Amino acid sequence: MGFYSANTPEQKRVKKLTGDINISEMFKNECETRGIAIYNAYNIQKRLLHEVEQEELRGVKEVDDRLMELLEERSKNKVTHRYVDFVSNEDSASRGVVPPRPDEKTTLPPKDQIKIPPRARDGKEFFRDDELPEIEMLKKIMLQNKKIINQNKIIIEQLKK
Numbered sequence: 001m002g003f004y005s006a007n008t009p010e011q012k013r014v015k016k017l018t019g020d021i022n023i024s025e026m027f028k029n030e031c032e033t034r035g036i037a038i039y040n041a042y043n044i045q046k047r048l049l050h051e052v053e054q055e056e057l058r059g060v061k062e063v064d065d066r067l068m069e070l071l072e073e074r075s076k077n078k079v080t081h082r083y084v085d086f087v088s089n090e091d092s093a094s095r096g097v098v099p100p101r102p103d104e105k106t107t108l109p110p111k112d113q114i115k116i117p118p119r120a121r122d123g124k125e126f127f128r129d130d131e132l133p134e135i136e137m138l139k140k141i142m143l144q145n146k147k148i149i150n151q152n153k154i155i156i157e158q159l160k161k
Contacts, residue, residue: 010052013060017067017087018045030083035076044070 007015018027023041031041048067051057057066064084071083108114132140 008052009060010057010063011049013063014045014048014052014067017063017084018048026086027083030071030079033077034071034074034079036071036074040074044074 018024018041023031023038023045027041027045028038031038031044036044044067047070048057048063051066052063057063067084068082129137129140
């Protein structure tokens with residue numbers, strides 16, 4: 001049994017890029033190479049989360065671009081790579097969201113034409129107790145009696161102890 005996460009894909013992306021409560025090691029290293037102080041790294045993280053919560057940023061691409069803007073603004077050293085390209089995009093995708101319905105027609109027949117066998121067991125029919133033939137009824141009674149005898153044996157062994 002799973003749980004439903006209320007986080008949007010944007011919030012997940014921010015947490016993936018910068019870390020959750022504590023700054024992630026990768027983001028910390030990136031800030032060090034750019035010459036950004038640790039308190040400014042926290043400020044960047046808070047700024048991104050605030051903008052996502054205020055719905056100023058829509059979409060993972062906007063979150064990535066805004067993070068790169070903030071890193072460029074605060075950086076003292078020039079860096080040639082894009083930090084967001086190192087972090088995989090699939091992990092921050094929202095898994096709790098129902099995918100959109102496809103527009104194309106399905107190849108399945110309509111529901112009226114689909115026949116389901118009884119109890120989905122190769123079309124084998126099962127009788128009720130009053131419909132059983134006499135031999136089947138006797139077999140069923142014998143099986144129940146065997147179960148009762150086995151239970152009684154176990155109870156007798158427990159009582160002897």
